[in-house]
Amino acid sequence: MLVILRKTYEDLSREAARLVADRLRRKPNLVLGLATGSTPLGLYKALIEKHKKEGLDFSKVTTFNLDEYIGLPPSHDQSYRYFMRESFFKHVNLDPRYTHVPDGMAHDVEAQCEWYEQRIREVGGIDLQILGIGANGHLAFNEPGSSLGSRTRIKTLTERTVRDNARFFANADEVPRYAITMGIGTIMEARELLILASGEGKANAVKAAVEGPITATCPASICQMHRRAYFIIDEAARSKLTEVPIEEVTGREYAAPGFQSLWLGERSEPGEERRAHPHRG
Ligand code: PGA
Secondary structure, three states: OEEEEEOOHHHHHHHHHHHHHHHHHHOOOOEEEEOOOOOOHHHHHHHHHHHHHHOOOOOOOEEEEOEEEOOOOOOOOOOHHHHHHHHOHHHOOOOHHHEEOOOOOOOOHHHHHHHHHHHHHHOOOOOEEEEOOOOOOOEOOEOOOOOOOOOOEEEEOOHHHHHHHHHHOOOHHHOOOEEEEOOHHHHHOOOEEEEEEOOHHHHHHHHHHHHOOOEOOEHHHHHHHOOOEEEEEEHHHHOOOOOOOHHHHHOHHHHOOOHHHHHOOOOOOOOOOOOOOOOOO
16 A cells, blocks of 8 residues: 655646556556546546647546446436546547446346446456545445445445535435445455545545554555555645655655656566565555
8 A cells, every 4th residue: 555645636636647647558458447526536637638738548448437326317417427428538539338337227236236347357357446535434335334345236325425425416305325336345356546535524534544444434444455555645635644654645755766666667467576665565
């Protein structure tokens, strides 16, 4: 696990875009896991800019979104399919056939969930999964108490999440109570995780995820078990951290010899351990 601190939300977004662009240049047919919410918007904006100014090419990329509300059609402006189309898909040269968002209108939700898992397997698994973190520590819609081994399935949203998301709807009654979400087990199979957190409202969740015990009460804490999980956070989201080695938190090691090989280096073969920075878990 590596925690990278950036001063502001804009810096954090730029840093995240740098990592995504690097992985994409190395593997043009990257399988990219995507997230919705306010946090990744800056990343999407920075990627769109890279596409327009630097020709960053998404034509061979396959994407899988983490989740979708049950009962919202793709035309609903709060559906995650709509969100992705408006904030990212339509601005880059992604092939719409290669973009996957769970179908919240599926008649057979269970079959939809199985199909989603199968599609991920068929393309060889997710290379890089972008993640936000809920103020309650959730990952995608895996709310506190979710099984840490869970697969794509239907979940009931907690009151807290409904409240957090009510800002996007005319009133809280309109917020769907159910969603299809990739499971924590599904997310953990991605080869790399990139978790973004910005603002004071996320400081407690970041502390629990990074420094707390691994527990289903804070699903994001499972990232501690992942060999290549990168948290990119801003000053405000970092404000409650006390234990993480300062080198990691300040990102001073970022430019140090050895760091670039982890950040930008070729993927090691399965089973081959990278030589890590002494502070890096
Ligand atoms: P946010 O949501 O980016 O809108 O804060 C993150 C999440 O709930 O996972």
